[in-house]
Amino acid sequence: MNIIEKSINSYIILSLEGILNASSAPMLKSYVAGLPDTQSIVVDLENVEFIDSSGLGVLVGIARKKKTSNALVKLARLNERVKKVFEITQAYTLFDIYDDLSAAADA
Amino acid sequence: MNPIVTLTLQADLRYLRIAAITASNVAEIFADIACTEGNIAEFCHAYELSVSEAFTNSVRYAEPSQEKKQVTICFWSDNGTLVVNIIDNNPQFDPITDAPDINSYPEGGYGLFLIHRLMDKVSYSRIDDSNMLTMTKQPKTTHTAT
Numbered sequence: 456m457n458i459i460e461k462s463i464n465s466y467i468i469l470s471l472e473g474i475l476n477a478s479s480a481p482m483l484k485s486y487v488a489g490l491p492d493t494q495s496i497v498v499d500l501e502n503v504e505f506i507d508s509s510g511l512g513v514l515v516g517i518a519r520k521k522k523t524s525n526a527l528v529k530l531a532r533l534n535e536r537v538k539k540v541f542e543i544t545q546a547y548t549l550f551d552i553y554d555d556l557s558a559a560a561d562a
Numbered sequence: 563m564n565p566i567v568t569l570t571l572q573a574d575l576r577y578l579r580i581a582a583i584t585a586s587n588v589a590e591i592f593a594d595i596a597c598t599e600g601n602i603a604e605f606c607h608a609y610e611l612s613v614s615e616a617f618t619n620s621v622r623y624a625e626p627s628q629e630k631k632q633v634t635i636c637f638w639s640d641n642g643t644l645v646v647n648i649i650d651n652n653p654q655f656d657p658i659t660d661a662p663d664i665n666s667y668p669e670g671g672y673g674l675f676l677i678h679r680l681m682d683k684v685s686y687s688r689i690d691d692s693n694m695l696t697m698t699k700q701p702k703t704t705h706t707a708t
Contacts, residue, residue, distance in 0.1 A: 476582070477618040478575040505582070507614045508672035519667035536607055543679045544672050545664045 458486050463497070463560035466529075470499040475510030484513045492524040497559040501532035506540050518549050527551070531559040563645065566592070566637040571617075573624045573631040573650065578617055581635055585613035585646065588637045592644045593701055600702040608680040609646065612697050615673040616648040620693075623652045640698075648695045657686035657695060 456479040457472040467490060475483065490496065498514065500506075514530070521528045531553045533541065541547040553559035567588055571577040589609035593602045613635065620633040630651045638645040659674040678684050681697045688694075 474579065476578060476614060477621075478578050505610065505614075507582075507611060507618065508670075508676055509618060511672055512669040515667050516669040519669075522667075539604075539607070540611070540676070543676060544662065548664060549667065 456482060458483065463556060466495050466497050466527075466560040468497045468499055468531075468556055468560065470502065472502040474505045475503050475513075476505065476507045477509035480509045480513040483510075484516065487517050492520070493526050495521070495527040495529075497529045497531050497553075497556060499531045499556055500537050501534060503534065503537055506537050508540070508544075511540055511544060511546055515546060515549060529553060529559045529562075531556050563638040563640040566639055566644075568634065568636045570632055570634045573621045573633050575618065575621050578614060578621070581617040581633070582610045582614040584635070585637075586610035589644060592637075592639065596642055596701050605699065605701055608699050609644070609697075612677045612680050613646060613648070615677050616695050616697070619655075619673055620648060620650040620652060623655065624650065625653065628652070643698050643700055645696060645698050648693075648697075650693050651691055652693055654688050655686075655693065657684065 456474055459470040459472065461468050469486070471483070473479070487496065518528045529551045532555065533552060551562070567584065569581065569584055571581060586606045586609060589606040590602065593605050617633055624631050628651060634649040636647040636649070657674060659678065661675055662668045662671040677697060681699045683698045685696045686693070
């Protein structure tokens, strides 16, 4: 999995590319752990080809940590395969989800 | 039951995608043979994700002292249904799982829940010192595959 970072407004955008599974999810966890706790982020999931429960778990863990730091984690551009995992687990209720990056970083 | 593919992998997350991609590919070929109607991508994704979850659990719950740290994945055709067995030598486990309490922001506990929601039938058996998780999903077909 690749993580591409850029900034829009006060948000750091992390665009993920590839597979977010038990093998790659720790990489995302470590990457976010390297950012300041109070930094709000947008995770762009458009190019995630596959996500499993370990990938989901890392995103939920990031959301929990950011919540305790009064920062935000937003998700953007969920494709159908990613959406399905969020719907089954109802994890979509934990995140603000946007169709495009600029809307996510504006709100 | 007619065997399709049997795959034995070292219980290591480096081989996780081999398991998942094989499941997706076998499901795609099976769906084609079975003249599946409807969303073939969804059918394949269900197998890819379920096998990914089951393989991950097999790796995570392997004990350090375990002699045989491997996972065997068998695909079968049975009366127009694609059956997959995940076999490991881990300690016995309870395959029944409640929905995770999402409001408590759990980082784990989704795997078996997802499998139960994605597949039509999930069963578990303990044979000698092995666990066998069996999963099936009925494709929507115009006729029965052999």
